[in-house]
Amino acid sequence: MKIEILNSLEVLNSKKLLLYPTDTVWGIGCDATSKTAVKKVYQLKQRDDSKALVCLVKDLNMLSKYVKYIPDPALEYLKQTDRPTTIIYPKAQNLAKNLIAEDGSIAIRICQTEFCQLLLHDFNKPIVSTSANISGQPTPKVFAEIQDEILKGVDYVVNLQNQNNSETKPSRIIKFDEQGQVQIIRD
Template identity: 40%
Template sequence: MQNLIDTLKSGGTILYPTDTIWGIGCDATNIDAINKIFEIKKREKNKSMIILVESEKRLQDLVEVPEMAWEIMDLSEKPVTIVYDNPKGLPKELLADDGSIGIRLIKDNYLKKLIGKLNKPLVSTSANLSGDKSPLKFSDINQEIINSVDAVAEENHEKISEYSGSSVIRLWKDGRVKVLRE
């Protein structure tokens, strides 16, 4: 894990198992690293990416968390990404056109340790070329992706993900809620 942390801190990109599928990640405050992920995935820059945080405090440092968000996170059995308005301290390159950002407060211990040691939010986007199927296990990942990142996690290569992605729920300041992905 230390090689992943060193890579992230030096502005590199990593391939790692998330609480859902395998992901490509970087320090969510590093614009150059974020742009590199867009290049690796051959993804249009107007498609936003989500970030992972390991603690309620880090989440609250980034966004104003409505009561409804806490309830959704508590009740959800599968990992849930919530899209919030007006994040603080994140580069515009990460945000959707409307200025929102998807953030997942993770429960997975491996990720909590990784993000905690990085001490910054972590970008998470599926480890596939744009338009390809999301990788449920390491062996599903395109070799081009593996060759493009700066470091690859050594953990969980045999594990098959229980989830093909997180639920995604959009919350607005005025209390509106919309499920974007079950």
């Protein structure tokens, strides 16, 4: 795993694209603070850049550096769930401008897998995590379903769990507003 972390760090630090296993589906990733890197993700996915992307953080401390406000109900939810959940927070900060939604919000998930935790710790910045598919195409449930266009379009494919045929699914997505009201976007 150490070699995969080092190779991934080199890619992220070079503003290039990474294909990597997450706590949900395989993700296309890059430095979430780099406008140049984020633009490459939109181009590869053939996705309109008005649609915000998800990013991963290591823990609450890292999360607090990239959102101005964490509603108390979001903190309570995070303490109580084991399910991978992406939360849309109001008032993003210190991230690439093209990663942030038009309303100023950002979708962030605290990823608990060993690989992602180590990578996020060593990189010390959020990493984009968007499903490994062309926009509008089905989300691959296993590595073998990832389209050649995606495999050829990234700069590095992490060599972990590539043979795992256990089907995965995207995270739950919920949104909190500044008053702490919750809305379920995807269950």
